[in-house]
Amino acid sequence: MRFTNIFIPTLRETPGEAEAISHILMLRAGYVRQLAAGLYIYLPLAWRVMDKVKAIIRDEMAEIGAQEMSMPALHPSEIWQKTGRWDAIGDEMFRLKDRGGRDMCLGMTHEEIITWLASMELRSYRDLPQVWYQMQTKFRDEARPKSGILRTREFIMKDSYSFDRDEEGLEVNYQNHASAYNRIYQRCGLEFYQVESDPGMMGGATAHEFMAPSPAGEDTVVLCEKCGYSANIELAGSVPIPQEAEGLASVTSLQEVATPEKRTVTEVSGFLKEDRTCFIKSLLLIGSDGPFLALVRGDQDLHEGKLRCIVGEFRAAQKDEVKDILGVEAGFIGPQGHEMRRVADTSLKQGVYIAGANKAGFHIKGIRPGEHFEAEWHDIHTAVKNDGCPKCGEPLDEKNVIEIGNIFKLGTKYSESLKAVYLDEHGKEMPMIMGSYGIGPARIAAAAIEQNHDDSGMIWPLSIAPFHVHIIPLALDDDVVNMAGSIYNELKGHRVEVLLDDRDERAGVKFKDADLIGIPFQVVIGKKGLKEGVVEFKQRSTMQTERVEPAQVTVKVLEALRAFQ
RNA sequence: CGGGGCGUAGCGCAGCCUGGUUAGCGCACUGGUCUGGGGGACCAGGGGUCGGAGGUUCAAAUCCUCUCGCCCCGACCA
Numbered sequence A: 001m002r003f004t005n006i007f008i009p010t011l012r013e014t015p016g017e018a019e020a021i022s023h024i025l026m027l028r029a030g031y032v033r034q035l036a037a038g039l040y041i042y043l044p045l046a047w048r049v050m051d052k053v054k055a056i057i058r059d060e061m062a063e064i065g066a067q068e069m070s071m072p073a074l075h076p077s078e079i080w081q082k083t084g085r086w087d088a089i090g091d092e093m094f095r096l097k098d099r100g101g102r103d104m105c106l107g108m109t110h111e112e113i114i115t116w117l118a119s120m121e122l123r124s125y126r127d128l129p130q131v132w133y134q135m136q137t138k139f140r141d142e143a144r145p146k147s148g149i150l151r152t153r154e155f156i157m158k159d160s161y162s163f164d165r166d167e168e169g170l171e172v173n174y175q176n177h178a179s180a181y182n183r184i185y186q187r188c189g190l191e192f193y194q195v196e197s198d199p200g201m202m203g204g205a206t207a208h209e210f211m212a213p214s215p216a217g218e219d220t221v222v223l224c225e226k227c228g229y230s231a232n233i234e235l236a237g238s239v240p241i242p243q244e245a246e247g248l249a250s251v252t253s254l255q256e257v258a259t260p261e262k263r264t265v266t267e268v269s270g271f272l273k274e275d276r277t278c279f280i281k282s283l284l285l286i287g288s289d290g291p292f293l294a295l296v297r298g299d300q301d302l303h304e305g306k307l308r309c310i311v312g313e314f315r316a317a318q319k320d321e322v323k324d325i326l327g328v329e330a331g332f333i334g335p336q337g338h339e340m341r342r343v344a345d346t347s348l349k350q351g352v353y354i355a356g357a358n359k360a361g362f363h364i365k366g367i368r369p370g371e372h373f374e375a376e377w378h379d380i381h382t383a384v385k386n387d388g389c390p391k392c393g394e395p396l397d398e399k400n401v402i403e404i405g406n407i408f409k410l411g412t413k414y415s416e417s418l419k420a421v422y423l424d425e426h427g428k429e430m431p432m433i434m435g436s437y438g439i440g441p442a443r444i445a446a447a448a449i450e451q452n453h454d455d456s457g458m459i460w461p462l463s464i465a466p467f468h469v470h471i472i473p474l475a476l477d478d479d480v481v482n483m484a485g486s487i488y489n490e491l492k493g494h495r496v497e498v499l500l501d502d503r504d505e506r507a508g509v510k511f512k513d514a515d516l517i518g519i520p521f522q523v524v525i526g527k528k529g530l531k532e533g534v535v536e537f538k539q540r541s542t543m544q545t546e547r548v549e550p551a552q553v554t555v556k557v558l559e560a561l562r563a564f565q
Numbered sequence B: 001c002g003g004g005g006c007g008u009a010g011c012g013c014a015g016c017c018u019g020g021u022u023a024g025c026g027c028a029c030u031g032g033u034c035u036g037g038g039g040g041a042c043c044a045g046g047g048g049u050c051g052g053a054g055g056u057u058c059a060a061a062u063c064c065u066c067u068c069g070c071c072c073c074g075a076c077c078a
Helices: A021-028 A044-063 A077-082 A111-121 A167-187 A265-272 A304-311 A319-326 A413-417 A441-451 A478-493 A507-517 A527-531 A550-563
Strands: A032-036 A039-042 A074-076 A095-097 A103-106 A130-139 A154-164 A193-196 A207-213 A219-223 A230-232 A255-258 A280-287 A290-297 A314-316 A342-345 A353-356 A362-367 A376-378 A397-411 A421-423 A429-431 A433-439 A469-473 A498-500 A521-525 A535-539 A544-548
Touching (some): A021 A032, A021 A441, A044 A130, A044 A154, A044 A167, A044 A441, A074 A077, A077 A111, A111 A154, A111 A413, A111 A433, A154 A167, A167 A193, A167 A207, A167 A397, A167 A433, A193 A219, A193 A397, A207 A219, A280 A353, A304 A314, A304 A342, A304 A376, A397 A413, A397 A441, A413 A433, A469 A507, A478 A498, A478 A521, A478 A527, A478 A550, A521 A527, A521 A550, A535 A550
Parallel strands (some): A193 A230, A342 A376, A469 A498
Antiparallel strands (some): A032 A039, A074 A103, A130 A154, A154 A433, A193 A207, A207 A397, A219 A230, A219 A397, A255 A362, A280 A290, A280 A314, A353 A362, A397 A433, A521 A535, A535 A544
């Protein structure tokens, strides 16, 4: 491809709205343009990358026997009503009416549609298993689109669905997908983790996510180096570090201490010179059955998701509500001496604590949970770095990650509500056992940039780079142009994907653009070099340049491509 | 949805607080001359409903009200 024949609008300056590195570079290098919040135009370079990623995905899906098809993006409401998701899902679903006034929606995902298809077409255990997938545009009216193409309102997803007779079959397809996904990310040149994840409203018991570490990631995972435990912080368990109670351990009776104007754990901890782990954080929350207290240790954060699983929906009490209900202002609440419902983190079972005295300006020392108050004990804290691994106890690491794929065991949630049933060997009607598996190609591309770039621009992994080689003739002299042309043709003859910068631009501009665009190898052809009978071969990742005889360039390139496969 | 920030030429910004000639600067763009190995120089140009609406005023990019859009933090994320 000639540069003058492909639209690559590079930018010298960073557009103000971009923050994430992948976003900045994709704008600057001329890969994407933004149409509106969460809506992006993929320009030719980006679309070539997407094609590469999709080809790898297709290849690996074929490997596990999955069959590609295509389903509509526009859905009738009835089918979503049958599974209850028409009502369960709120503003995040794009809804519209057709000319006849019928409710329709834009598909956020395709469990309903594919299950409808299975219910119509699959009859017998002999028809199973089936693994069907598509690459389709999904629509989600995100509350907050962000970080360029990382979180958009319209995006392409490879989504596959498995239909099995039993759990064993599901397990096979689940593991098949897990290993296919592992190979896909490997081939795309990504660093990634497979972590346990929260199945959430997808229903079902088991779920994993594939996560690419990056500071731009919106998810957090904890990882144990020793035993391999890895989980999304949405559900990660952990063993909090032990309490550091020096003087406090010897306190045998309850002692009231004045703590004027000291409300937060940080303030009281500094004032009383006791570690944060010696405090009980008492949070007044309002649930559907009225107010209750959530108790975590002073150094911990309440995990609202975990708590919600236990008590259902709740919200934080407002300042004046705290006063009305407890008769004391927030900051001096303690778990003792009243009859309110209490849900406490299990780590509070051990140790001696300081808590609010339920009296403005005072805290109380020497509280022993179980003795001075009772509670429902649950894991309601957020796991953090250096907490103990719930499996082996070793300190956990914590990382920001980009979710690049997920796999769910759905079970019969959708097959039951949509009557996707089959007859088994005994003629008995059974619901199909389903799994659902997604990958976002754009997120793979963005994660690849997040993980592979330098100050000058992108550095694509060869497998998903828009081109393999970037030829840069530095002058428009006949000999330079001719040499560039013949190397270009020779490489193309070997099915190498080449971009030839045939623009009438200064050398500096071409160099800057080439580094920005991030094609893995560059061949630089200049007048001076030609006089000495050499051209330059440069590797983008290391910026190392090698002088090569023109006749040897093709061999050199082919060698490099092989080495980087 | 809560909190914060920003909308002035294609891009990046100044001007606004303290209203007052013709709204500026850098880059990009067009024509020309030179130049030609890391975003080059010079000359000459084109390009603006100052996000929109309403209001205050003799006078509004500037002050007030409303509104739309975009970004960031949080909540949410099937």
